[in-house]
Amino acid sequence: MAAPARNHVWVGTETGILKGIDLVKKQATNYTEVSSLNRGQEVHVMCFGDPQESEVLLGCRDGTVRVFNTEKAKFTEFHECGGGEGVFRGLGVLDNALITCVESGLLKVWKEGSNENVEVQVGPGVEKMRLCDAQRHKVGTGGKENDLKIWDLQRPEEPIFRAKNLRNDWLDLRVPVWIRDLDFIPESEKIVTCTSYHQVRIYDPCSPQRRPVLEVLFGEDPLTALSINPDGRSVVVGNSHGNMGVIDLRKGRLLCALKGNAGSVRSLQCHKSMPVVASCGLDRFLRVHSLNDKKLLHKVYLKSRLNCLLLTSRDKWEEEDLTPIADEEVKEEEDEVWNTMETVIDKSSGQKRKDTQDLTVEGGSTGKASKKKKKTV
Template identity: 55%
Template sequence: MDVWLGAETGLLKGVSVSRKQAVNFSSSGREQEVRALCWGGAGETEVLVGQADGIVRTFSTEKGAFTISRRCGEAGEGCFSGLLALGPALATCTEKGAVRVWKEDGDEAVTEVRAGGHVKPSGPHRVATGGKENPLKIWDLENPDKPVFSAKNLRDTYLDLRQPHWVRDMAFLPESDKVVTCTSYHQVHIFDPSSPRRRPVLEAVFGEYPLTALSLPADGLTVAVANTQGQMGATGSVRALQCHPSLPLIASCGLDRFLRIHSLQDRKLQHKVYLKSRLNCLLFSSSDPNTEAPPLKVKEEEEEEDEVWDAMEYVHERGGVHEEEEVNEEDRSVDKEDRSVDKEDESVQEDEVQEDEEDEVQEEDRSVDKEEVQDVAVKTKRKTEAKDQKKRKKRKKGQD
């Protein structure tokens, strides 16, 4: 699979762009909404899935199934906003600001830091955090009592108004300690921990809408950001953004249920996949999405449903052969009865037609009789009138 995505419906989705195939690998409910994803190791053979109920599940990309499930917090402590593997250990971060480090087989956190916001790694023991009204901080997990770096408040505006903080996403610049962040106030900041100022060494403003995600391309010289209005062909907020580790490609997903892959060179849309669910997070594999990979042998949910239906048909055929024959005989008898009824209906209709024709003939005869009577009356009337005229003429002659 080229891209892995987590959905609001609790589904882990794998997309193979080369084969134009999308597969669902779990069937959880909305209470198991997928909020964070990360690789379980350098080989990309495992995907760690952080759910809204505080469960972290391990998915094997080789077996195509979930292998391990462990609880890393309660649902009331806030959803996961960050997740990362630290060798055999696991670090989680919640929306309420709790950063915890868990041993491989332990159910209790060995390290807990109240930091807030997202979490991004810089090395095996260094992470960056930030959130709403919580400026950027860099922590050493081996000494979590105090942050290694804490960003200073931004300078007030020219009206002496305080500028609020709301870090939405961050990333460490490659081969550097510098950190780039994006905020809900459409700002992009670059911090240098070695600088005594502790304020951004570079600041840029993008658009007018809150920024939601950022990612660094492979060249390390540019920053890709996304906001609540999409502006990458999306019709809704972009919730996740990630550049390919080595190719000039960038993948994005969000509320419009589409996975989009764009080219960073010409900014054209390369691939677009509709995935039916609102998407929260994604992982971009290091493989080339344009080269076809061997298919992953997994049992999809649709195949399981097909097996259930096949089993139901098999039981019916095994136990109901005679029942089917009886049903067929009943159907035949019903067909015969229907045919006889149809014949009776046809005969009745013919009788009705004959009666209607006889009635019409009788009416025609009556009309003919009436016409003949009228003709006879007219002739008799004319004869009487002619006789009366002759009598009148004779009388006149006699008088003369």
Template identity: 65%
Template sequence: MAASARWNHVWVGSETGILKGVNLRRRQATNYLPAAALRRDQGVCAMCWGDLAESEILVGCLDRSVKLFSAEKGKFTESRQCPGGEGPFCGLAVHDSSIITCVESGLLKVWQDASSENVEIQVGGGVCRMRQNPAWPLCVGTGGKENALKVWDLHRPEEPIFRAKNVRNDWLNLRVPVWECDLQFLPDSEKIVTCTGHHQVRLYDPSSPQRRPVLEVTYGEHPLTALSLTPGANSVIVGSSRGDMAVIDLRQGRLVKCLKGFAGSVRSIHCHPTLPLVASCGLDRFLRVHHIEEKRLVHKVYLKSRLNCLLLTSCEKWEDEEPELAAPQADVKEEEDDLWDVMETVATKAVPKRRVHPTGQEPQLDKRPKKQKRTSAGP
């Protein structure tokens, strides 16, 4: 199992608590289960890489446990409880040997080896997402429902280093509600892009004098639930609760293209750092990989469970990998195969062929009454 785990391209967490590794080259997936029996309260709600080599994965579950999965060993190796606050994990990150967690009630905590040195920050209730700045691991951003975007320095947790300001009132002079659903830091920059539950994409620049967004784009009519920056960070891909996914240009503030093929809410999006590929998953139980430039669906795998989050490996040469001799997994099928398997077999009777006249016309039945033979009666 260790070899198959090492060559997986996508890692997906499901509501049933299963970590699924998917090899896109062979279109196979493997279920990796924790030691305890599966329960609904072990559903995966947050994931992140445990190291830069992408050989370890941290999995945050609904029961407040954080499990460490080793891709080299192909199994879960460690588990620890992270109590405090209320609600599920809305963000998970790692820095050196410390784990950074944030729950829905607003408790952000840095779990170090010595429990007495743990750092706790109250970032406000209704948190939807916490993200780490890849260029500065001790800098995280938070946002949620009626909880505006904030950027925190974990070395100075007393006050946020940036606090966004709500946009101006609408044309009726009514306050615009705040609902930050997801966010991400732009590489080599202080800018932050967010998507809201009111179908808006906003770009913030903490280095500018204003705390309001420097760019705002409206897309669709449904809440935007997830986003990910494309390679080059010139565009962002957003997904909605209706199953729409689109590419938004952050330089011109316009819709570039739409990616199709979804049938449910999009829960997680992850773009490849260098290749024009984006992986997405959601409530329709499918893992999809699109080619961003060509707008085509490259891979589509049915994973049987409702999916919450995913990680896409940064490997670039998938086709040059060593092939493995592994038996196909029975728990992952394509959509068409799964549909035909659940259908019952119906026996049909053979219908005799109708005779056709040599002229190509069907023979006409003679409907005239037949003449009866006359019988002679004796004298």
């Protein structure tokens, strides 16, 4: 019998591999047979199947939901969750039912042992569907030209909240809508969204207005992921350029930046009880930052492009887990990545570059340019 998979972080990849990372032992384990992989197994969404976190559910490109049992350290179930078009944009569990939402806007509640599945059309272009942790029957949806809606799955006929777009801008042009991620603020009715137009917005369904009650701009690049700090006072956001920041939800200002990412952030998650946040993305690294002092605590190279992650609620990490890694250790890991890359030589233009590499061009954009040897310091 396989030993239980006790990991701190679970990661889903573009290649369809489920990886488990033990941050204490600094080990990463693949739980998917590489020989059986195909493009349809790309992991787009993940969630835990129960409060004990004994099951990890993976929503794949081919419309299947695969169930990984962490106690048996193997995949035990496969569910065909077809319907609608596009990839999964959300996955959750309500009692014994699966909840899925695909890009075309079809949200379905798959009741075990029943053919009477609930179907809800939430609008096309969906980028994110997320369940509320406190009220599991409540979900939020949003996407490209599909503004925020909150649904009660016990009464799914109409959304219980439908956001209203901002007023036209100073040129009297309509403000575009493109929600990329959203989350519910703990112990509150409020919900936070981030957009491709680098906006972080807070909506309050209890407010008379349906427009955002607060808006903050972060950076210049599209925001791709967010996660709310468990205390509900701040939110961590990441963008397509690899920048991450912590934003105060009360005063609407940037508290600090978390550095180290080199590619688009695909997923990030704050720990439920510890002041840390995990992130992953296109640069193939899993990183864990401290929210107290902004230090990079862990950095693990995982070889594949990373789409999504799950951070376990375990809070019995050993003390060395929270020791910031040294700059030398980060440099060694980066050097190892570069050393494994194959060197590509362009033979056809190599001689030409050699003759001109020490020359710079002076003068304007028109007329003949003079050449001068570049000084080196």
